[in-house]
Amino acid sequence: MNTLFRFTGARHRATRGLLLAGALALGLVTPAFAEPPLEQTEIRYQGWAGQVTFIELADDLGYLAPLKLKWVGNTISGPQDIQTVVTGDIDIGGAFYGAILKLIAARAPIKAVVGYYGSDANTYYGYYVKDDSPIKTARDLIGKKVAVNTLGAHLEFVLREYLARNGLSASEAKQVTLVAIPPVSGEQALRQGQVEVSALSGVLRDKALDRGGIHSLFNDTDLFGQFTGGSYVLRDKFIKDNPDASRRLVEGISRAIAWAQTTPPEEVRARFDRIIADRKRNEDASSIKYWKSTGVASKGGVISDAEIQVWIDWLEKDGLFKPGQIKASDTFTNAFNYFRPGKTADAQ
Incomplete structure (x- = not known):
C-alpha cells in the first residue's frame, strides 16, 4: 500500500511538472521567481x-x-x-x-x-609647469593663467584649496586666472605658452610626461590623499x-x-x-x-x-x-x- 502510494505520488508530481513546463513554454503562467519588468529599459x-x-x-x-x-x-x-x-x-x-x-x-x-x-597613487590630477618655468610656489601663481577642463569643478576647487593652504588671501587668489580648455588641449596650451600651468590627469598626464619637459607643481592627492x-x-x-x-x-x-x-x-x-x-x-x-x-x-x-x-x-x-x-x-x-x-x- 505504501509502495503504491509512493509510486502514484511520484507519478502525479511528474505529471504536474510536465504540465507546468508546458504552461510556461506557452506563456500561460509566470514562474514565482521571475523578476517584474522594469519601468523603462x-x-x-x-x-x-x-x-x-x-x-x-x-x-x-x-x-x-x-x-x-x-x-x-x-x-x-x-x-x-x-x-x-x-x-x-x-x-x-x-x-x-x-x-x-x-x-x-x-x-x-x-x-x-x-x-x-x-x-x-596611480590616478590623480597634477598641476604641471614647464621645466624652465619660474613658478616654484603657490605665491608665484599670482598673475598667471592655469588651464582647467571647466570652471566651478574639481580642478578649480583643488587649486583654490592649494592657494589658501599656502597663505594666499582671497584677493590674491582672484589674481590667478583660470582658463577653460578641453583636456586634450591642456598639454599643448602649456607648451605653447598660452597658460603657465595646466592641470593634467591619467592618460593625458602620462603621455605629456613621456614627452618630457614638464613637471608637477602639486597634485590633488598632496592635499586630500x-x-x-x-x-x-x-x-x-x-x-x-x-x-x-x-x-x-x-x-x-x-x-x-x-x-x-x-x-x-x-x-x-x-x-x-x-x-x-x-x-x-x-x-x-x-x-x-x-x-x-x-x-x-x-x-x-x-x-x-x-x-x-x-x-x-x-x-x-x-x-x-x-x-x-x-x-x-x-x-x-x-x-x-x-x-x-x-x-x-x-x-x-
Whole structure:
C-alpha cells in the first residue's frame, strides 16, 4: 500500500511538472521567481571620447540587462553632464561633488547615487609647469593663467584649496586666472605658452610626461590623499518613477566599478580597447594603454557622508554656502548600490 502510494505520488508530481513546463513554454503562467519588468529599459547617457565610462563597462559585462544604453553624444565636462541630467535630456551623468552640491543648493532635483572617479597613487590630477618655468610656489601663481577642463569643478576647487593652504588671501587668489580648455588641449596650451600651468590627469598626464619637459607643481592627492571626487546622479523623478530600473542601473554600475577595482589593469585595458573598437565612434583609443586604476576609494563606489562633507565645508568656508544650508546625507543615496551597507554583497 505504501509502495503504491509512493509510486502514484511520484507519478502525479511528474505529471504536474510536465504540465507546468508546458504552461510556461506557452506563456500561460509566470514562474514565482521571475523578476517584474522594469519601468523603462532605455537609459540615455553621454560618453567621453577615447574613454570607457563605468556605465558602458557595466553594459559590456552584462550587469545592466535588460536595460539598454542609448549614447546621445560626448561631453568634456562634469558640470555639463549633470546639467543635462537636470534638463531631462539624459538619464544619468556624473560630476565632481562640488558641482553636484552647487546644483542641489540651486534646488536641482537630483541625487548622487554612486561614486565613479577619484584620486589615488596611480590616478590623480597634477598641476604641471614647464621645466624652465619660474613658478616654484603657490605665491608665484599670482598673475598667471592655469588651464582647467571647466570652471566651478574639481580642478578649480583643488587649486583654490592649494592657494589658501599656502597663505594666499582671497584677493590674491582672484589674481590667478583660470582658463577653460578641453583636456586634450591642456598639454599643448602649456607648451605653447598660452597658460603657465595646466592641470593634467591619467592618460593625458602620462603621455605629456613621456614627452618630457614638464613637471608637477602639486597634485590633488598632496592635499586630500586618496579620495572619491564625484558621483553619478539621477533625477529624483527618475528614481520615483523607475525604482526597479534605477536599482538595476546603479547596481550594475557599482558592480562594474568593483570589477575594475579588483581585475588586473592589463585585463581592464584590454576590455576597454575592445569596447572602443566595437562601438565604432571613430575615436583615438591610444590613451587606454595608460589606464592604471579607478581612483575610487570605496568598494563599488559606495558614498559616505565624509567624502561629501569635505566639499560642503569648503563651500561654506568660501562663502558660497551658508552654514548648515546643505546636509550631506540629503544629497545622496546608497539604496541602489550593490555593495550598500547591510546588503549581503557588501561582505563579498
